[in-house]
Amino acid sequence: MEMQKNYDPRTFEDKLYAEWTEKGYFRAERDPAKIPFTIVIPPPNITGQLHLGHALDNTIIDALIRFKRMQGYSALYLPGCDHASIATEVKIVEEMKKEGLTKKDTGREGFLARAWQWKEKFGGRIVEQLKKIGVSADWSRLAFTMDENCSRAVREVFVNLYEKGLIYRGDRIINWCPGCKTALSDAEVEYSEDAGFFWHLKYPVKDSDESIVVATTRPETMLGDTAVAVNPKDGRYAHMVGKTLVLPLVGREIPVVADEYVDMEFGSGAVKITPAHDPNDFEVGLRHGLPVIRVMNDDGTMNENAGAAYAGLDRYAARDKVVEDLKACGALIKVEPHSHNVGHCYRCHNTVEPIVSKQWFVKMAPLAKPAIDAVARNKIKFTPERFSKIYFNWMEGIKDWCISRQLWWGHRIPVWYCDDCGEMTVSKTDPCECAHCHGKNIRQDEDVLDTWFSSALWPFSTLGYPEKTEDYDYFYPTDVLSCGYDIIFFWVARMIFSGIEHTGKVPFRDVLLHGIVRDEQGRKMSKSLGNGIDPLEVVEEYGADSLRFSLVTGVAPGNDSRYSKGKVEAARNFMNKVWNASRFVLMNCEGEAIPPLSAVKLGPADKWIVSRLEGCIREVTLNMGKFELGIAAGALYDFLWSDFCDWYIELAKSALYGQDKAKKTATLSVLCFVLDNALRLLHPFVPFITDEIWRNIPGTEGGIMVASFPRYDSKLAYKKEAKAFEPVMDVIKTVRNIKAQVGCPPAKKVRLYIAAANRRMLSLNAGAIARLAGASGIEFVESGDLGEKTLSQVTETCTVFVPLGELVDVEKERERLGKELERVVGEIGRADGKLQNRGFVEKAPRALVDAERAKLEKFIEMKQKIEKQIRDLEG
RNA sequence: GGAGGCAUAGCUCAGUUGGUUAGAGCGCUCGCUUCACAUGCGAGAGGUCGUAGGUUCGAGUCCUACUGUCUCUACCA
Numbered sequence: 001m002e003m004q005k006n007y008d009p010r011t012f013e014d015k016l017y018a019e020w021t022e023k024g025y026f027r028a029e030r031d032p033a034k035i036p037f038t039i040v041i042p043p044p045n046i047t048g049q050l051h052l053g054h055a056l057d058n059t060i061i062d063a064l065i066r067f068k069r070m071q072g073y074s075a076l077y078l079p080g081c082d083h084a085s086i087a088t089e090v091k092i093v094e095e096m097k098k099e100g101l102t103k104k105d106t107g108r109e110g111f112l113a114r115a116w117q118w119k120e121k122f123g124g125r126i127v128e129q130l131k132k133i134g135v136s137a138d139w140s141r142l143a144f145t146m147d148e149n150c151s152r153a154v155r156e157v158f159v160n161l162y163e164k165g166l167i168y169r170g171d172r173i174i175n176w177c178p179g180c181k182t183a184l185s186d187a188e189v190e191y192s193e194d195a196g197f198f199w200h201l202k203y204p205v206k207d208s209d210e211s212i213v214v215a216t217t218r219p220e221t222m223l224g225d226t227a228v229a230v231n232p233k234d235g236r237y238a239h240m241v242g243k244t245l246v247l248p249l250v251g252r253e254i255p256v257v258a259d260e261y262v263d264m265e266f267g268s269g270a271v272k273i274t275p276a277h278d279p280n281d282f283e284v285g286l287r288h289g290l291p292v293i294r295v296m297n298d299d300g301t302m303n304e305n306a307g308a309a310y311a312g313l314d315r316y317a318a319r320d321k322v323v324e325d326l327k328a329c330g331a332l333i334k335v336e337p338h339s340h341n342v343g344h345c346y347r348c349h350n351t352v353e354p355i356v357s358k359q360w361f362v363k364m365a366p367l368a369k370p371a372i373d374a375v376a377r378n379k380i381k382f383t384p385e386r387f388s389k390i391y392f393n394w395m396e397g398i399k400d401w402c403i404s405r406q407l408w409w410g411h412r413i414p415v416w417y418c419d420d421c422g423e424m425t426v427s428k429t430d431p432c433e434c435a436h437c438h439g440k441n442i443r444q445d446e447d448v449l450d451t452w453f454s455s456a457l458w459p460f461s462t463l464g465y466p467e468k469t470e471d472y473d474y475f476y477p478t479d480v481l482s483c484g485y486d487i488i489f490f491w492v493a494r495m496i497f498s499g500i501e502h503t504g505k506v507p508f509r510d511v512l513l514h515g516i517v518r519d520e521q522g523r524k525m526s527k528s529l530g531n532g533i534d535p536l537e538v539v540e541e542y543g544a545d546s547l548r549f550s551l552v553t554g555v556a557p558g559n560d561s562r563y564s565k566g567k568v569e570a571a572r573n574f575m576n577k578v579w580n581a582s583r584f585v586l587m588n589c590e591g592e593a594i595p596p597l598s599a600v601k602l603g604p605a606d607k608w609i610v611s612r613l614e615g616c617i618r619e620v621t622l623n624m625g626k627f628e629l630g631i632a633a634g635a636l637y638d639f640l641w642s643d644f645c646d647w648y649i650e651l652a653k654s655a656l657y658g659q660d661k662a663k664k665t666a667t668l669s670v671l672c673f674v675l676d677n678a679l680r681l682l683h684p685f686v687p688f689i690t691d692e693i694w695r696n697i698p699g700t701e702g703g704i705m706v707a708s709f710p711r712y713d714s715k716l717a718y719k720k721e722a723k724a725f726e727p728v729m730d731v732i733k734t735v736r737n738i739k740a741q742v743g744c745p746p747a748k749k750v751r752l753y754i755a756a757a758n759r760r761m762l763s764l765n766a767g768a769i770a771r772l773a774g775a776s777g778i779e780f781v782e783s784g785d786l787g788e789k790t791l792s793q794v795t796e797t798c799t800v801f802v803p804l805g806e807l808v809d810v811e812k813e814r815e816r817l818g819k820e821l822e823r824v825v826g827e828i829g830r831a832d833g834k835l836q837n838r839g840f841v842e843k844a845p846r847a848l849v850d851a852e853r854a855k856l857e858k859f860i861e862m863k864q865k866i867e868k869q870i871r872d873l874e875g
Numbered sequence: 876g877g878a879g880g881c882a883u884a885g886c887u888c889a890g891u892u893g894g895u896u897a898g899a900g901c902g903c904u905c906g907c908u909u910c911a912c913a914u915g916c917g918a919g920a921g922g923u924c925g926u927a928g929g930u931u932c933g934a935g936u937c938c939u940a941c942u943g944u945c946u947c948u949a950c951c952a
Contacts, residue, residue: 003911005911262952267952281952341950387879389878389879393877394948397877516946522887554888554900556890560881560945560946561888562888564901566900567887570900573914576912577912579911579912579914580915581911587911619891631891634889637899645912649911737917737918737919740905746906746907774917
């Protein structure tokens with residue numbers, strides 16, 4: 001094969017991917033002779049395109065899958081996409097808005113038709129993008145959260161949970177997004193510290209001069225107040241409990257109640273109670289049988305319960321008017337700035353409102369317990385381990401999960417209401433009559449399920465659940481779940497309790513978490529900052545392998561990382577290095593018969609590199625097993641660049657260009673052996689370049705991705721021999737060092753004298769030493785008494801002497817040093833003169849004076865060194 | 876309020892169960908158009924491992940406190 005001088009991934013990546021697909025390398029077979037290894041993709045949303053987070057996800061997973069596949073497992077990487085109910089719906093609504101359309105205009109059917117079109121377009125695009133980065137997923141099993149299988153699983157799970165009493169419908173305080181006009185789960189709310197105000201309000205006691213002061217950050221909610229609460233232990237208010245207050249503006253009479261919830265220390269110690277618009281107040285309301293008065297509409301405007309003066313006003317306009325009116329009637333005592341945490345919708349970022357609403361919930365306590373146990377008993381292991389604490393923390397305090405969404409795109413809730421008898425029919429299949437009265441007047445619930453409800457089933461719904469399919473039997477439970485730590489709550493935790501509840505098994509044994517890929521300055525990538533990186537552009541410029549390698553190198557599990565062009569360039573340079581080392585090996589193999597390693601006699605250098613390779617195989621294998629991909633990749637980088645390229649290839653040149661035919665053949669055999677193994681080790685990380693090169697190595701057959709992963713073997717460790725070879729490298733390094741110290745060009749040939757206790761290894765490799773150190777000849781001596789001036793340096797095993805005359809032309813060197821000394825002395829004079837000048841020292845900026853002093857010191861030091869060099873030269 | 880991460884070279888980060896002289900990439904300095912590669916080669920400079928204690932024969936690594944910083948989580952109206 002003719003290899004180009006420079007690595008150019010564009011010439012082969014697409015070609016190879018097509019070939020892999022065509023040959024069916026990605027397809028996972030249910031082979032009873034093999035052990036299955038399964039990872040399901042964290043399904044990307046169909047909302048847009050791939051970002052670096054996906055690239056990282058998929059690089060990690062693909063590396064693990066390729067590793068296991070090469071180790072002989074039946075490795076299944078199961079790909080798919082998520083319908084992303086709310087996220088997609090928001091996007092489609094935005095798109096429609098540009099055309100002047102609303103959901104009302106299209107109606108449910110029309111909207112869903114549009115959504116499916118969207119899915120076709122963007123779902124397909126994501127798949128193409130994943131292919132571009134080399135993902136070896138089994139595309140024949142491509143799944144979608146709303147495809148037939150997954151939808152059936154959703155129905156099955158919903159109905160089973162309902163029948164067990166673990167799904168219920170009720171009026172509860174939920175997070176309402178007035179932008180998306182839907183309920184949200186707790187996990188879907190993002191909090192941020194926003195600047196606001198604290199309004200202190202005075203509520204008068206009925207038929208009395210007394211009053212009670214309460215404070216609020218949301219004054220408009222006072223229109224829905226149905227009580228004021230104080231702590232039962234609070235002596236200040238003991239006499240007030242049971243009295244009646246008159247709610248300003250509204251005129252409603254509300255009681256003063258005593259409740260433990262109230263913190264006596266905070267504020268005035270009295271709290272206004274708005275059961276319909278605050279989760280804590282709702283609980284207080286339940287305990288005291290208070291009315292629940294909802295004063296806000298779904299779109300964030302006030303409703304008729306708020307009173308004629310406010311009905312129809314937006315919540316913020318209503319707030320202003322309420323404050324103004326309270327002020328006018330003297331009920332507003334004071335206003336103070338107050339910053340507090342405000343919840344925002346994770347999709348549209350509007351401020352969410354806690355609102356009482358009739359929604360569907362999953363009862364979490366019974367589900368959380370076994371899910372906690374599974375991790376506590378190590379049936380599921382988090383990597384890094386610290387995330388199990390975060391998981392426990394969340395699971396132990398978990399509240400019921402609000403699963404209904406007032407959206408259209410998603411799995412419609414499988415509940416039908418009967419207009420005749422008023423009963424509910426909950427069914428896995430669409431019923432045509434009421435299960436209770438058999439009436440035909442049934443309507444399906446309008447709402448859909450939280451998108452994470454279906455994602456929670458992903459590891460088994462994609463494998464055929466609830467059917468007991470062959471895939472399910474063979475591949476479930478899956479092995480590793482890898483994703484970013486930012487979706488532990490949304491996804492990982494829910495898969496764990498769902499898997500245990502519905503399949504009786506933990507859905508995976510290992511959870512491998514990675515961090516967030518940030519921008520060069522450490523900021524999160526986001527649309528609003530415009531600092532996002534399109535992985536496809538990186539692939540276009542540097543190739544998929546460089547992107548993949550840069551994403552996993554120097555990164556520890558669970559830690560955030562920064563993307564930078566520099567890192568990708570470093571990875572690209574490494575690819576180029578591998579490319580050229582391979583080119584060197586293959587060029588030298590041309591026209592030669594290469595015997596296997598076992599058929600040749602290995603020299604010291606050969607055993608050294610084989611030993612290093614063995615160590616590398618060991619390190620890579622063990623670290624892949626521990627999910628330490630960064631360490632594994634780093635080990636490969638060092639081995640290939642330093643050990644193989646910088647040392648072994650250079651050492652090999654003596655043999656390759658020498659006269660000893662057997663030695664040359666043995667060297668070629670070693671070069672091929674090491675390259676073959678190194679490429680196979682590297683393949684999980686950088687699949688394209690490794691395959692492109694590997695197939696050209698003499699003796700290899702088929703594609704590298706179905707070749708076997710190298711096994712470490714202590715027979716190849718050659719520990720003693722590798723150690724014995726080190727003095728050779730020490731001598732070479734020492735000579736180079738001496739030359740550099742005196743400014744002798746590395747290529748200039750010098751004679752060497754070596755005093756060593758053990759000469760055998762050094763003399764055996766004299767040719768290599770001469771070549772790599774740039775020596776014209778090597779002579780072994782007993783001591784340093786050589787009868788000529790030399791520079792010497794001591795290594796661990798010997799002393800190296802280089803004749804001074806060889807290093808430099810003494811006359812020329814003396815001249816050069818003289819000039820250098822002259823220059824430095826001049827500089828000293830200049831700097832000293834400046835510093836002697838009082839005006840400069842007193843008036844110039846301090847930093848400038850300091851800098852000048854530093855310069856002077858440096859030049860004086862240089863002068864001394866040069867003078868010493870001249871003295872040494874004179875002898 | 877609760878929890879967790881991070882703090883190591885100028886910058887970005889590795890450092891696996893505690894164990895020789897703490898590493899890499901980029902940047903910097905010096906020298907190289909050496910026949911695989913200038914996307915390169917050789918040689919360097921640069922670190923009191925955040926602070927203070929403790930455990931240990933031995934601490935970047937384990938423990939405690941503190942400082943700085945980031946994140947998650949709950950929420951006090």
